[in-house]
Amino acid sequence: METTLRPQRRFKRSKLPKIIRLLLGIIVVALIIWRLYLVLLVQREYTPDIWLRLLFSGLIIGGVYSLIAIGYTLVYGILRMINFAHGEVMMLGTFGGYLVFEATKTIQVAGESGLTISQAHPFLSVVLAFITGMLVSASAGFFLEKIAYRPLRKAPRLIPLISAIGASIFLQNAAQLLFSPQTRDYTNPPAIARGMGWKIMVNQTSVIIPYTGVLTFVLSISFMIALYLVVRKTKLGKAMRAVAADKNTAALMGIDVDGIISRTFIISGILAGAAGVMWGLHNGLVYYFVGFLPGIKAFTSAVLGGIGNIPGAMLGGMLLGLIESLGPTALGISYQLKDVLAFAILIVILIFRPSGILGEVLSEEKV
Amino acid sequence: MNNYPLRTSAKKGLIFAVVLIFLVLIDFQVMAATMISKAMGTNVVSGGIPEVQYMIIFLVLYGMWIGSNASPKEGRLRDKLLGGLVAGLTLGLVIAFFDLILTYLLRSGIDVRRYLSALGPNSMRVFLLDQLEAGPVYHLLLFGAAGFLGGLLKILFNSEPVKRFFKNIKTWIQQTRQKVNQSMPPWLTKYGIYVIYVLIGLAAFFIPRSWGSYNNYVLGLVGLYVILGIGLNVIVGLSGQLMLGFAAFFAMGAYSVALLNAPFPHNILLGFWPSLLVGVVMAVLAAVLLGLPVMGLRGDYLAIVTLGFGEIIRILLKSDLLTAYTGGPRGIQNIQGPTLFGRPFSNDVAFTYIILVFVALSIFIYTRLERSRTGRAWLAVKEDTKVAEATGVNIKKSKLLALCIGAAFAGLAGGIFAARNLFTGPNDHQLMVSMNILSILIVGGMNSVPGIILGAFTLKGLPEILREIENYRLLVFGGLLVFMMIVRPEGLWPATRPNLEAQASQKVPEEDAPETGGPHD
Numbered sequence: 001m002e003t004t005l006r007p008q009r010r011f012k013r014s015k016l017p018k019i020i021r022l023l024l025g026i027i028v029v030a031l032i033i034w035r036l037y038l039v040l041l042v043q044r045e046y047t048p049d050i051w052l053r054l055l056f057s058g059l060i061i062g063g064v065y066s067l068i069a070i071g072y073t074l075v076y077g078i079l080r081m082i083n084f085a086h087g088e089v090m091m092l093g094t095f096g097g098y099l100v101f102e103a104t105k106t107i108q109v110a111g112e113s114g115l116t117i118s119q120a121h122p123f124l125s126v127v128l129a130f131i132t133g134m135l136v137s138a139s140a141g142f143f144l145e146k147i148a149y150r151p152l153r154k155a156p157r158l159i160p161l162i163s164a165i166g167a168s169i170f171l172q173n174a175a176q177l178l179f180s181p182q183t184r185d186y187t188n189p190p191a192i193a194r195g196m197g198w199k200i201m202v203n204q205t206s207v208i209i210p211y212t213g214v215l216t217f218v219l220s221i222s223f224m225i226a227l228y229l230v231v232r233k234t235k236l237g238k239a240m241r242a243v244a245a246d247k248n249t250a251a252l253m254g255i256d257v258d259g260i261i262s263r264t265f266i267i268s269g270i271l272a273g274a275a276g277v278m279w280g281l282h283n284g285l286v287y288y289f290v291g292f293l294p295g296i297k298a299f300t301s302a303v304l305g306g307i308g309n310i311p312g313a314m315l316g317g318m319l320l321g322l323i324e325s326l327g328p329t330a331l332g333i334s335y336q337l338k339d340v341l342a343f344a345i346l347i348v349i350l351i352f353r354p355s356g357i358l359g360e361v362l363s364e365e366k367v
Numbered sequence: 368m369n370n371y372p373l374r375t376s377a378k379k380g381l382i383f384a385v386v387l388i389f390l391v392l393i394d395f396q397v398m399a400a401t402m403i404s405k406a407m408g409t410n411v412v413s414g415g416i417p418e419v420q421y422m423i424i425f426l427v428l429y430g431m432w433i434g435s436n437a438s439p440k441e442g443r444l445r446d447k448l449l450g451g452l453v454a455g456l457t458l459g460l461v462i463a464f465f466d467l468i469l470t471y472l473l474r475s476g477i478d479v480r481r482y483l484s485a486l487g488p489n490s491m492r493v494f495l496l497d498q499l500e501a502g503p504v505y506h507l508l509l510f511g512a513a514g515f516l517g518g519l520l521k522i523l524f525n526s527e528p529v530k531r532f533f534k535n536i537k538t539w540i541q542q543t544r545q546k547v548n549q550s551m552p553p554w555l556t557k558y559g560i561y562v563i564y565v566l567i568g569l570a571a572f573f574i575p576r577s578w579g580s581y582n583n584y585v586l587g588l589v590g591l592y593v594i595l596g597i598g599l600n601v602i603v604g605l606s607g608q609l610m611l612g613f614a615a616f617f618a619m620g621a622y623s624v625a626l627l628n629a630p631f632p633h634n635i636l637l638g639f640w641p642s643l644l645v646g647v648v649m650a651v652l653a654a655v656l657l658g659l660p661v662m663g664l665r666g667d668y669l670a671i672v673t674l675g676f677g678e679i680i681r682i683l684l685k686s687d688l689l690t691a692y693t694g695g696p697r698g699i700q701n702i703q704g705p706t707l708f709g710r711p712f713s714n715d716v717a718f719t720y721i722i723l724v725f726v727a728l729s730i731f732i733y734t735r736l737e738r739s740r741t742g743r744a745w746l747a748v749k750e751d752t753k754v755a756e757a758t759g760v761n762i763k764k765s766k767l768l769a770l771c772i773g774a775a776f777a778g779l780a781g782g783i784f785a786a787r788n789l790f791t792g793p794n795d796h797q798l799m800v801s802m803n804i805l806s807i808l809i810v811g812g813m814n815s816v817p818g819i820i821l822g823a824f825t826l827k828g829l830p831e832i833l834r835e836i837e838n839y840r841l842l843v844f845g846g847l848l849v850f851m852m853i854v855r856p857e858g859l860w861p862a863t864r865p866n867l868e869a870q871a872s873q874k875v876p877e878e879d880a881p882e883t884g885g886p887h888d
Binding site: 020021024081082099102147148151152155157158159160161162163165166167168169170171172173174177178179180182296299300303333334336337339340343344346347350351354 | 389392393394482483484485607609611659660661664665666667668670671672674675676678679682683686687688802805806809838839841842844845846847848849850851852853856
């Protein structure tokens with residue numbers, strides 16, 4: 001009898017991880033509810049104007065995260081690979097915009113006395129900066145794919161990931177060596193200087209809606225709509241969806257798979273470049289490491305919304321931005337720990353619902 | 368085949384020109400010339416500018432490399448000869464235009480260092496070979512000649528007599544090796560390996576005493592990274608889980624030793640050895656806590672989760688929240704050193720001994736583990752999870768075990784690291800530490816102890832010895848990771864066992880091999 005029982009016992013799965021997962025979940029939820037109760041109902045330290053300000057900053061940052069997250073999601077949907085260097089692509093775009101703003105700040109308009117381009121034509125210089133940032137990031141994405149990922153198309157999954165990590169380290173340090181490790185101030189045109197904005201009165205206190213924030217939010221929403229239209233309505237979008245669904249069949253249908261993958265990287269680079277310039281305009285700092293945290297957080301948002309899912313990435317980005325800006329205050333923890341909050345959300349999402357809020361959109365092959 | 372071989376050569380010249388411009392923008396050329404001048408015996412003052420002739424040597428070498436690269440392997444002799452020349456001239460032409468910009472900048476005295484921090488006037492001048500007017504012409508001629516020479520050398524090396532010569536040398540080496548093997552007495556072949564072990568042990572005992580403290584420091588650092596590499600190899604190499612937050616376990620060990628041995632936050636002063644044990648246990652506990660919930664995730668998700676875990680630990684250590692317990696952003700100072708039989712045992716030499724002993728222990732444990740039932744189960748899980756499960760391996764348990772054992776190595780290394788530096792802080796446990804360890808594994812070769820040691824020497828030891836590289840270390844790291852993945856994913860010194868299996872299976876489908884070719888083909 002004993003000998004027959006033994007193998008059964010060996011194959012019995014242990015329930016410990018599930019129990020621990022459940023316990024962890026209960027603890028996390030209970031903690032959050034307790035802190036929320038304490039801060040919102042018992043202490044009531046914060047007045048509505050503070051909440052409004054946090055809400056605005058969350059929406060603005062959320063827009064930037066959404067744009068970067070779309071890049072992750074597009075690439076993951078097609079190549080089944082985390083483009084770890086995407087944050088660095090965004091960083092290069094930020095630098096592109098920075099150099100344009102520096103140039104427009106120094107070059108003077110002919111004829112008029114002492115006015116620089118950024119003073120005389122702020123609109124033009126912003127457009128130029130966005131175009132440059134997008135171009136830089138798009139070409140970075142294109143060459144990244146061509147050099148670091150294309151030769152590894154058929155390799156096991158972890159090998160492109162390691163290559164991506166290497167590319168990320170390389171780009172970071174290339175930027176550090178090129179532009180020196182110091183942190184620089186982003187020079188906005190004076191018309192949209194940071195801190196300026198429309199004032200509205202809430203509870204007898206004025207809340208500023210910054211121009212840069214409105215610009216960022218409006219631009220990111222319009223980029224998202226444009227991308228959605230491209231993916232849904234154009235031939236390129238159709239081809240992208242086909243390649244994401246099944247590369248081999250797409251190739252049989254006459255789709256140039258390599259070309260579509262290249263174009264996907266260019267599109268995600270364009271979005272990342274725009275996000276980079278927005279990040280610089282709104283946050284005002286640029287240095288070689290500027291892409292790392294937004295990159296990781298944008299990946300978190302992509303996972304939060306469901307990887308491979310474009311509306312999911314947009315929703316996830318907005319949600320993460322809001323959680324990040326409202327969360328520390330609502331939970332009554334130090335604002336220093338907002339990065340911990342983002343990473344914790346990533347871990348919690350991956351443990352409890354790896355497919356995200358709106359669900360993954362991945363093909364059947366090799367998941 | 369390629370109908371326009373010269374066009375390809377010109378294209379290669381263009382690519383290499385862009386690369387060279389990038390190198391100039393990050394001041395790489397000065398570093399290279401400094402190293403050449405050092406190799407030839409002339410010392411350059413640190414931070415100084417090398418003399419022009421060494422810059423010429425560097426540029427000629429670069430041009431020759433391109434020439435040999437761009438000269439087509441097959442085809443007519445004319446194309447082979449001209450290929451190098453065309454590539455060199457293309458490179459020279461592009462660089463000549465770049466030179467014009469540099470000359471303009473030098474002439475008008477515009478300082479671009481605010482934006483391109485590495486482009487100082489001195490390094491520009493030495494790149495232009497101290498010839499402001501004729502610099503472009505010199506470059507054009509120099510690169511053309513060097514490219515032609517490179518192409519010529521390639522033709523020479525690919526010619527029949529040279530090939531035959533190398534083949535003869537190879538067979539000669541093989542023959543002598545066989546002869547030596549046959550003529551060795553039987554006791555030597557049986558116990559020879561032990562003789563080597565004893566020799567290594569004696570060397571490890573005597574060398575640190577006669578070395579200076581700096582060499583001991585470097586050796587100790589390499590040793591610590593060997594331990595860390597072995598630990599990460601258990602997780603990544605054996606059980607196949609990509610872990611990007613390994614520094615968290617390292618931090619567990621370091622902070623355990625630091626907090627239990629430093630006067631400031633708690634003043635416990637437990638002593639080094641017990642606290643080292645505590646550090647290992649803490650690291651294993653962290654691994655269990657992390658591992659139980661996330662073990663079931665897909666490979667790349669697991670990588671990101673562990674990265675998040677590592678960052679959470681680092682930010683928490685840095686935050687004001689835990690300052691009272693962990694010393695906050697300033698870290699923990701004045702960590703007490705270890706003692707041996709009641710006497711202090713904490714000078715450089717002593718630490719080198721401690722590290723070497725633990726390295727030997729780690730290697731021993733690792734080799735036993737790899738060949739054990741558990742180790743084979745890990746490899747099975749890595750290769751094919753479903754088949755492994757079907758043959759009776761408990762997937763989750765074995766993955767978790769791998770994580771714990773790997774973490775134990777990291778805790779050990781962290782504890783020694785903190786005690787040796789007398790200090791530890793949040794900045795010792797950044798993401799770059801995890802990445803460094805991963806690069807050691809990948810560059811050296813996974814699942815191969817000599818590979819890990821080689822990797823630790825090349826990635827941690829060499830930059831310490833060659834101080835000039837210091838600035839470019841991480842850049843080279845990143846590039847190396849990509850390069851290794853594309854060209855040689857198995858590492859510099861790959862493991863023997865999987866290789867044999869791969870060779871046996873590769874004999875059947877031969878068409879698959881060229882698909883992992885170089886990036887530029």
